[in-house]
Amino acid sequence: MLVSKAIVEGTGSSTGRYTLGQQRRFFAEGVREFLRLAPNLKIMGDCGAFSYVREPEPPVTVEEVTRFYAESGFDIGASVDHVILEYNPQWDSKAHGAPPVPDDCIRRQELTLELAREFLQNAKKQKLQFEPLGVAQGWSPGSYAKSVSALQKMGYSYIALGGMVPLKSPEILAVLEAVSEKRKPETRLHLFGVTRLDHVVQFASHGVISFDSTSPLRQAFKDDKDNYYAEDRTYVAIRVPQVDVNPAMKNKVLSGEVNQGDAFRMERQCLEALQLFDKGRFKRSELLKLLHAYQQMFGVDRKNNMAAYEELLTDKPWKSCPCAVCQDLGINVVVFRGAERNRRRGFHNVFVTYQKLRRLI
Template sequence: MRFFFPDSQDQVDPGFDFVTEERDPLRVRQRDDLYAHEVLDPPPFHGLLVSKSIVDGYSDGSAGKYTGAQRRRLYREGAREFFRLDHASGPLRIMGDCGAFSYVKETYPPYSVDDVIDFYDGCGFDYGIAVDHVIFQYEPEISRDDERAIEWVRRQDITLTLANDFWKRCKDRRVRFSPLGVAQGWSPQSYADAVVALQRIGYRRIAMGGMVPLKTREILACLRAVDDIRRSDTQLHLLGISRCDDIPTFATHGVTSFDSTSPFRQAFKDDRDNYYTFDSTYIALRVPQVDGYVKLRKRIASGEVDQRQAIILERSALRLLRDYDAGIASLDDTLAALQNYSQVWDGKTDRSAAYRRTLQDRPWRDCTCTLCQTLGIEIAVFRGTERNKRRGFHNLHIFRNRLRAQLGEDLT
């Protein structure tokens, strides 16, 4: 089972000072900042998933997340050198897709088959996923002939037609990557029909798309339907699915790889489950910057909050958190400082019980990852991209260990 982490230019600055919150003025992000696989050993994933929409945007003017200089360098150097994959302790793979979520509202995908092949082959990817068009609905009782399925059938037909063209063009151009077709559907039967068509074309690697909103039982219903027609040598990839506890079950249905950003994004997107441990999760300790938190800046601008007082409370919370971790401050004083500042920047949500649990347990002290060992309590502070992304990297490390345990692999 292989776990691919979708790239979105997520790096951390190794020279960032957590006390002064300053950077080296000579820092160059792409040269100096580090990816998760450079920070953690072993790497917390088996490979990266890179989307064309993230790199290039598309023709209607929608911008990707890469600058022009980054984009040119990726094409010039190739993905392996650009992402510095040879720095990792284990061999990492690169998978490419189109980023169909970014154009889901479009009538037709904005990329041609040759556009996508140019991207995959030009960047030196190991795997390339055919152009697809997402179907988000799940209606297991609706057949292909039902008039309610007209749009879903249209998108599925587009996806299969493009998959056929992609397969032929890959053969004609003798590409260096392994092509994957995409199965899009709205029911177990429609997914099975898509896989039948893709296998007939010649695909033995198939990505299952559009399943992110589905419940686990719905995903399994689709996989069981696919089992009835799947060849023994056909391997499945789950796009955007990371349910660790279910991975062994997915594996029994031909799933050999998946991708997801969930462990990373929960570090700074979730209300409570921000910090992973092997058998639990914790809330991160929120201390937003006075000058960087939009809602607080608005309250200051309106005169509702005194800026000087907000800065004093912010600094007090940070100081007491560090003193608590050093054994100098008490838990109650530290919790009180967090709550006092919370009243200023939030004023609505009482997180004191969850904060107390995080502070009492100090889970970072039991973690063996490089980040927790180096940063201490800073890894559990919800504040700015440098702390939040490091906590996301930590979550990836724990997720990879959970995955290995679920699959019965040795963790030593």
């Protein structure tokens, strides 16, 4: 489990997402009790470097970060880093006319290594209980390998590769191959923000033992595809917007284009039909007609999604899923409506991702 300081209490000018009361309880109880995590689950902390990626320097000190990890009871704590936004292996070319490495990339890498050295020294001096995780930043396979080599010389045996979220899988593998040439046998690697289950076996062969990603959670409510994970594919969640919450719908009602009573009536009909369908008491074809009519009422014509909805309603993947969310919510887990419902679909996605990972390793 990864928890970012930026989310809990903010960094620099950015504010955290926890209320003041939640922050106090977080520190009073510790991260494990606050999040109700099992004793055997390792908890990793980081700075949330993407929250200050546009700033010239990290707006957080090594002392602040080590305090955050130590006082909260983290098992693993990442050093302070500064993300390098660009990736271009050609910058390392010695060929005549090759573009030079931008000064900002070099500065960020050097600063990240300098902060990693200070972080490790601070942790050892105070005899802190968490395991230090050194962060490597780079713009190419060679520059990442250089960072990993430097971190190993400092004394790190657990190293995270940062700034890799926008990289394509072949680029990540190229970085790992270069890093492998410098990596000591006892050095373990973590990938920040990278899942790529199709390549997890290859990642492991290069020393990767852990990774983190919010994709399963975000895709639950991000767009019109991949909202619900199944064992061998993904599905589109069925959108039944709330009349009194959805901005487009509220505007239609307020402008008089749509009668509020009719809108609420059709919304209720869709929700009731979904429940009846789940119990085998409503035809799929009639349900699809209702959903299409409701979306058309507000000018949200998702006709292209009707085929996807039909696939979902035909397969009924929630029926065969053993996770607690599907068992509890039934068809509601595939209904795109309300933050809490969408969030719980995200937890289902995490469950499916974990099961896939277990089979792969």
